[in-house]
Amino acid sequence: MEVPKDQMISLLENGLYDSAQMLGCFLVSSAVTSVEVSPYTKAETLVLQGDAFYGEKEFRRALSMYKQALQQCKISPKQTATSRSSLSTSSRSSSPNSTTFSAINENEVKFKITLCHCALNENRAALAEIEGIPSKARTLRMNLTIGKLYRISRHNRSAVSCYKDCLRLCPYVLEAIVALAELGVSSKEILSLFPQTPTRGRTAFDFSDSVRWLHKYVEAQCCIASNDYKGGLEYLSELLQRFPNNVHILLEIAKVEAIIGKSEEAIMNFEKVRSIDPFVMTYMDEYAMLLSSKSDQSKLNKLVHDLLNIDPARAETFVALSLLWEKKDERRALAYAEKSIRIDERLMLGHITKGRLFLSLNRPDTAVTAFRAAQELKSDLRSYQGLVRSYLSLSKLKEALYAAREAMKIMPQSAKALKLVGDVHASNSSGRDKARKFYESSLRLEPGYLDAALALAELHVDEGRTKDAICLLERYIKDCADDSLHTKLAQVFAATNMHSEALSHFQAALRINPQNNEAKKGLERLEKQMKGIDPDAPEEDEENEVEDAEGEPEDNDLL
Structure with a gap:
């Protein structure tokens, strides 16, 4: 040649x-x-x-x-059998x-x-x-690839079989461990796949001791997959003690803390990860969601800038972009969310972000589809919360209650799941007594759960028990300087014409979080009332503003 x-x-x-x-x-x-x-x-x-x-x-x-x-x-x-045998895939x-x-x-x-x-x-x-x-001819990498493909195609039994083959070949394929846990395989069954004899040159005791951390990792992932987040965090914390500053374990801890609502702890761990490895992309969509929920636009903007510099083609980058634009341009934010799903349809937060945006755009029927897609990937509480909100917007109380109860069934020790059932009952005046019981149960299970406290205060107001609402909110404010508590208390005071108290708490809320739009609007309304101006009267130049807006060219280039 x-x-x-x-x-x-x-x-x-x-x-x-x-x-x-x-x-x-x-x-x-x-x-x-x-x-x-x-x-x-x-x-x-x-x-x-x-x-x-x-x-x-x-x-x-x-x-x-x-x-x-x-x-x-x-x-x-x-080829002859002899020549084919010389082409062993292990070579x-x-x-x-x-x-x-x-x-x-x-x-x-x-x-x-x-x-x-x-x-x-x-x-x-x-x-x-x-x-x-042929299955016997598949290498470790082939088994892992076919396992992923079966999972994407929802052939879960076949996926489990392939992931098990991976661990039989090598027990250190951690993504196979995570996949099996998420597919419902027990920790006992996963551990049974590991070699039960020592490797050459090691005693049985050395072998057992060296993989003890791996056993804890299996237990942690199985706990998380079965929504036993407390157990999962305990195992992950033990692993972190043995492997300090382990980026993977820190990310797993932060993700679980984000799911269960320990926002401050999760943010601290994500920031610690970024200080160790500034170029990490894993779970940065979760970090972006936390910053968005805290209305920390400055940090969110910095994160998006960093992600665009690291890898502008990753799905996590587009979720972060969507969250950044969520409050400024919902159509643009939706385009980013949909782009994230096109890149990686298995990224759960892409679907959740999309569902939230459809709710904001008053399209709850489409939001249901997005939250269902997220739920198929993982029975995450946030997808249930989105479903309940969507069904309530559609006045489908039966479906909302079913979704909330399903969340409670999957997470029986979750204060958030209890609160979700309470939300459904609270949406109907005949269900307020039941709602109160669920909110109180939620607070007994997790006394520091602010969303349940706020919901219970709202229920007190709806039932005319304003003093009970004020006492409840003031008790929580003593222990937690949270802008949402101050905002709610200010709204209660404003509704009862206690203007000076309302003013004080609106200002306190904005000192804590200057981006709190609810507090901003409440303060503007209150100031009008204090000046004797009707807060519901239309602005003089409102019509002109609408005409100006209609005259602006539409920006079609969302990306």
């Missing part, structure tokens, strides 16, 4: 993919036009060129080369950029085709291709 194949291999091994694909054109041309070159040699050449294209992220071209290589294999005489990597060739291993080429389909988000085609590789 006029073009030396070993030079092509050398270029690929050195990551010089652009040069490799240029040289590959000569190599392919020489091999294909020569009648003396065997089909297997042609197939090798096509695979090499495919690897060059894959390295340049030209996945369609790589796919074409790999498929042509398989066609060459089919027209070639079948080479099955990466598209693996270039140590002695002959073609068709299973590895099929896997390269699978990886191309995955890169192009063609999951169905990827699954069909990788299923053609």
Whole structure:
């Protein structure tokens, strides 16, 4: 052959993919036009060129080369059993950029085709291709890939089987442990997959002691997956003591704290992670959600700026962008949320953010679909909260109550789930007694849960027990300087014409959180009342403002 194949291999091994694909054109041309070159040699050449294209992220071209290589294999005489045994998958990597060739291993080429389909988000085609590789011939990476594809396709039983095969080959595949836990496999069953004998050169005691942390990691993930967040945090805290400043464990702790409403602790842990590793992207959507809930626009803006510099193509970046624009331009925020889902449809917060925005846009029916999509990924309390709000907006009390009870069934020791059931009962005047019982139960379970305290205060006001509402809120304000408590208390005072007290608490709320829009609007309304102006009267230039707004060109470039 006029073009030396070993030079092509050398270029690929050195990551010089652009040069490799240029040289590959000569190599392919020489091999294909020569009648003396065997089909297997042609197939090798096509695979090499495919690897060059894959390295340049030209996945369609790589796919074409790999498929042509398989066609060459089919027209070639079948190899003997002896020669096939020499192509053991353990002798080479099955990466598209693996270039140590002695002959073609068709299973590895099929896997390269699978990886191309995955890169192009063609999951169905990827699954069909990788299923053609016999299970006994699959490498660790192949098992992990097919497990992910089965999970995306909702073939959960098959996914469990593949993830188990991963752990039988290597118990340290942590993403397989997490996946099995989320698919409902018990910690006992997961641990049974681990090797029960010591490795060569170690005593049984050394072996057991060295993987004790791994056992705790399994327990932690199974607790979290089954909504036993308290147990999960205990195991993760033990792991953190053994592995201080472990970014992965800190992120897991912060994520759980965010889910259960320990916002301040979660924010501290996310900030600690970013101080250790400023370029981390994992769970930064969760961190953005926390900053948004705290109305900390300055930190959220800084986070979005950082994420755009680190990786502007990640789904987490677009969730953060959506949250940044949520209060300024809902249509733009929605476009970002939808973009995050297109990038990674399994990112739960993308669906939750989308659902929240549809609620803000008064489209609760579409919000239900978004929250249901989030719920299919993970039975997270936030998806249930979104569903309940959506159903209540649609006046579907039966569906709202079913969703709230489902949340309580899944998380029986959750104060937030109890409060959610109370919210449904409170929406109907005949259910206020039941609502009060659920709110009080929620506060007994978690005395510091402010949302339940605020809901109970609102219920007192609705039932005309203003003094009870004031006493409850003042008691909580003594222990917690929270802007939402001051805002609610100010609203109660304003409703009873206690203007000076209302003014004091609106101002206190804005000192704590200058971005509190509810406090801003309440203060503006109160100041009008104190000046003897009707706060509900329309502004003089309101019509002119509307006309001006209509005259502005619409910004269609949301991204």
